[in-house]
Amino acid sequence: MSMQKSTIIKKSLQIGIISSLSKVIAIARETLLVQFLGVGALSDAFYVAFQIPNRLRKFFAEGTLSSVMIPAFVHAHKEQGNSGINRLATAAFLWVESIVFLICLGVFLFPEYVITKQAQGFSEIQIMYAKQYVQILISFILFLSSGAVFAAALQAQHHVIVPALSPAILNIIYVSSLFACIWYNWSIATFCWCMVGASIFFFIMQVAAFFWYGFRFEKPDTKTWNDLGYVMFQFLASFISFGALELSHFIDTGFASYLKQGSITLFRAAFNFINLPLGILSASFMTALLPYFSKLKYKEKEEIEYHYTQALMFITWMTLPIVFLMTVFSYKIFQTLYASRFTPDNIIETGNNLIAYLIALPFMAGNRFLLNVCYIYKITFAPVIIAIVTTGCNYVLNKLLISSMGTAGLALGTSIACILQTIFYILLIHYKAHIKIDFKKFITFLFNYSTQLILASSILYLIYQGLYTIIAQQTFTKDLIFFTINQSFFTEGLGFWMWVGPLCAVYLASLYGTKKWFNIEIFYL
Template sequence: MDKGRILKSVGTVGSFTALSRFLGLARDVLMAGFFGTSLVMDAFVVAFTVPNLFRRLFGEGALSSAFVPVLVETRQKEGDPAAWKLVNRVLVLLAAVLTLITLAVILFAVLVPVQSEKAVQVLGLLKIMMPYMVFICLAAVSMGILNSFHHFAVSAFAPAILNILWISTVLFVVPNIGTSPEEKIRAVAWAVLLAGFLQWAVQWPMLYKLGWRMNRVQAQPAKVGKILRLMGPAALGMAVLQLNVVIDRTLALWVGGGAPSALFFSERLIYFPLGIIATALGTVLLPTFSGQAKDPEKMSETVSDSLRHLLFVMIPASVGLLVLATPVVQMIFEWKNFGTSSTWMTAIALQAYAPGLVVFSLAKVFVPAFYGMQDTRTPVRVGMIAVVLNLVLNITFVLTLPQAVKHAGLAFATVLSSVFNMSCLALILQHRLGGIGWKAVAATAARSFGAAALMGVAVWFVYGLFPNLGKIGQVIAVAVSIGIGGAAYLIASLLFRAPELREFVRTFRR
């Protein structure tokens, strides 16, 4: 895939991802209004973390990173029939393993004796949502299969199904079921489970069109063994990383009521721009890098171009969220049970996360580059060190920061450890490829930071001109500030002669 086709594919994935993110934002607004930063919302956030842990391990993470390069290689050398046989074998093995894990976790949740009300709430929701892990992992692997065939639209749309069903449940089921928050949040948990199955099922027609048939599964020990060997290090790294996420959420539950919810809502705002551009780019880059694995010069060019495009978009997004953190949280989430204290907790966490938006996005380039070369060990080794650093920083900030901002310390620890992680990967990749074109990347970063600084001043000044006129006034003030800030960034980019702007415009015209 050349630069233009990559950007076009990113546009396709990004468009559907944007739809999903907008729906997700609406979903989070409804959850904030109905549940706020209450105990049941804290319990839901922690319980939902567990199936998501396995989703990132077996779905989007270790398995996909090992499976897609082998699938691409099989198609190139042996043709599509051999590739589909490999697909069936992997899907059957994955379903069997995930089902056993699900049953074990549910059995643990049923038998473990707990006294704390927080633990009772978490385990009760976990028993409902754990089977979601089976379906969402199969859906994620199916996405990887479609992406390896360079079909991105259907798999990019699938996550929107979760948000559509979630929104419908909160709007039409939650107000009419039960009388307690515990009963209402369980309805949301059941909706999550159903949505997991639907996200997998919606991809079946396109898989069938491309040639997938669930025929008799044939053992392919050599290819499956290769996938497992590639997956092993990545699985270990992802397991440690996701364990760290669970520890983060548990620490947040310990530091004070509402902290897990505040981190959840602030993360949703960070993932909004991250998902539209960075995740879309990472989705396209994995099969692209897999095809370029034997051409370091071409891969180096793709890495350099991808970094430039990400920096051009993510630097202003980071600055914008940093400047408008409180107004944005207030405008989006503050209603019904989400009061001023919830707004403050979420906004301070968002400001701690905002600088990391740039760093988080770089992972969507560096990690797929290693996976495309079928090297799953290097990101794991570096990631494990970063996880230990993150844990040390978490404990340090929890013990030293004032009570009111301990949860923001957890967010900032994630940013600092990600800076270390991406810096190490960048240096190693530079050595592997013999160069990445850092001069062009640095020039883009300098131009984007300069333009974003001017944008930040414009946004801060314009928002200060608006009086507080209620919810409608907040929407107008934020919208006008973002509009003028965006215009300021584009004008500054034109004055700085940013080539990325021309490349985006050229792609959109095509």
């Protein structure tokens, strides 16, 4: 195993384990949030208010900013060592936070305008509550974006543990705050302040790690400002392209606000669950791979194309089993977690939304990688055009599908737009960067993997149905302090995952363990 491969796999595993822990805590957070808010006008108001800073987070504190800053920090270190990173981090911190502060100020001063632009169908009561919440929540993006600059500098030098661990710590604080809010019957506004406090802690963590690894603030020179100017140009260009999925969700939310009250809550529940595997894959494999790909562009073309194809194969290998599992258990996910606040109709609607999203999960994950490849090769303008075109397609599809399919139509429209986006990115990289996919190898892999998946998934489904039937036919009751254990607990409650979870783990392990039987060879496995 080469040192490069060993490093990527090691970092991916480290970040993946931490990120998975964070996502498990995130599930607990979402479950408690539903318990706290319920489903209705007030929950819709909170989610719309929260989406505004959270959407800015996707641009200024996660994907977009990281995608342009990490290669820039790699380049700065290559030319000037740690001093280059110090100067660029200082300049980026000053520049980015100036922009974010002005945005926060605008939202704070004109909350009603922002709310009504996002949820045109809101009632006056919903607008009133959403205004109150967004004026509190908007400040948390200020601290998250500040921390993200220093996190990008750390990731560029492969110091990934603190940036990867931070989301888990944030979620722990959120969960603790929700427990307190439910227990003491605190208001939603109080929970909003707790979220702001968590963002301050996140910022302190990143700055402390930045200094711990020997970096510091350093006065930027003329070259640093020039380099930052180009980075900011890339950032502005990527603002639309990298956030295409978030922009689509913004449009979808506007459409959902015209549907019955609670529709935004149900739509968001499905969107959050599709982001769980996306977040893990992005945080682990792509975070570890991006600095490597930034250096790989200086290598021979054949080596670049080899790793390009292998990365797409790996993303496909990771996402297809998740599509199967989440589709099979889509309704059970929401039944077991949210049954106390969701009606049966709510569960069915949210499950349908999730299935509609899952159609495009491999493409959503692939788009994040493909867009990063574009930025590494300084292709910045064309992805903006692609994002605008596909977002326009999403809007048209929403208009066509919402009347017949409701919120599921909105999710399906987003999925189709994501698939189109993947096709456009592959063509763009082919013609602009002159990097080609080895289609012969990819199609052979896809055929072999499909054969393995069909066989393994069929066996899993038969075992699942058999065990479910056996458990459902049992009659037993055991009263404990906080809940009762009976057959319903294992078929409709949280006990369902006590036996289905290990079953899914065995299924995933079997795919890895038997890959050689089906001639599946991927560099990153």
